[in-house]
Amino acid sequence: MMRSLPLLCLLLLPSLGHADGRVIYRCTDATGAVTLQNAPCPKGMTEEKKVMQELNTVPMTAAPASAAPARVPAPEPAPQAAPAKPSVPDPQPDAKRLPPPDLFQCITHDQGKYFTEDSEPAARCVPLRTVGLDGNPQAGAGQACEVKHDQCARVPDEGLCAAWKQRRDAAEVAWRFTRPENADRNKAEFERVQRIVSEGGCGR
Structure with a gap:
C-alpha cells in the first residue's frame, strides 16, 4: 500500500500543482519512498520544499487577416515637351553679303x-x-x-x-x-x- 502511494501522488501531482500553484513538497519516509505533493509532509518524513515557477502562457489570438495592400495610383505621365526644333543658323543678311x-x-x-x-x-x-601687185591672191607676199x-x-x-x-x-x-x-x-x-x-x- 505504501509503494503505490508515491505513484498515486505523482499521478495527482499535475492536478494539485495546477490547483494550488508554486510550492512543491518532496517527502521521504523511513523506507526511502519519495512522495511529491503540494501540502507539507506528514510528521516523521523528511521534507524538501521547492518553489516552482509557473509558466506564463500567452493566449493565442487569431492572426489578423492580412490587409490587402493599398493600391498606389500610378503616377500620371509627365507631359512631354514638344521636340526641340533643330537650330537653323540665321541667314546672313543681304546687307552683310x-x-x-x-x-x-x-x-x-x-x-x-x-x-x-x-x-x-x-x-x-x-x-x-594679201594679194600681189597684179591682184593675184596666190602671189601675195x-x-x-x-x-x-x-x-x-x-x-x-x-x-x-x-x-x-x-x-x-x-x-x-x-x-x-x-x-x-x-x-x-x-x-x-x-x-x-x-x-x-x-x-x-x-x-x-
Missing part, C-alpha cells in the same frame, strides 16, 4: 561672246588677205592684220549672278578639258570664280 564684282559681257568681231572682269575691251589683230577691239558692256546688277554662274561653268569646262600642263592653273581659276558665286549670295 559682299555683292559679286562687276562683270562685262564682250562680243568679238565674229560675234563670239564671253564674260570678263576687265573693263578695257581686248584688242585683236584680225588677219587680212607677207602677212597683214587689222586691229579690232571687242565690244564690251557692263552686266546690269540684276543679271550679275546669272553672268557669274555662266563664267563659273566656262571655267570648269576649261579646267576639266585642258592639257595637263594647264590643269593646275585652270583649276585655281575655277575655284576662285566658285567662291565669288557662293560668297556673293548667288546660290548654287
Whole structure:
C-alpha cells in the first residue's frame, strides 16, 4: 500500500500543482519512498520544499487577416515637351553679303561672246588677205592684220549672278578639258570664280 502511494501522488501531482500553484513538497519516509505533493509532509518524513515557477502562457489570438495592400495610383505621365526644333543658323543678311564684282559681257568681231572682269575691251589683230601687185591672191607676199577691239558692256546688277554662274561653268569646262600642263592653273581659276558665286549670295 505504501509503494503505490508515491505513484498515486505523482499521478495527482499535475492536478494539485495546477490547483494550488508554486510550492512543491518532496517527502521521504523511513523506507526511502519519495512522495511529491503540494501540502507539507506528514510528521516523521523528511521534507524538501521547492518553489516552482509557473509558466506564463500567452493566449493565442487569431492572426489578423492580412490587409490587402493599398493600391498606389500610378503616377500620371509627365507631359512631354514638344521636340526641340533643330537650330537653323540665321541667314546672313543681304546687307552683310559682299555683292559679286562687276562683270562685262564682250562680243568679238565674229560675234563670239564671253564674260570678263576687265573693263578695257581686248584688242585683236584680225588677219587680212594679201594679194600681189597684179591682184593675184596666190602671189601675195607677207602677212597683214587689222586691229579690232571687242565690244564690251557692263552686266546690269540684276543679271550679275546669272553672268557669274555662266563664267563659273566656262571655267570648269576649261579646267576639266585642258592639257595637263594647264590643269593646275585652270583649276585655281575655277575655284576662285566658285567662291565669288557662293560668297556673293548667288546660290548654287
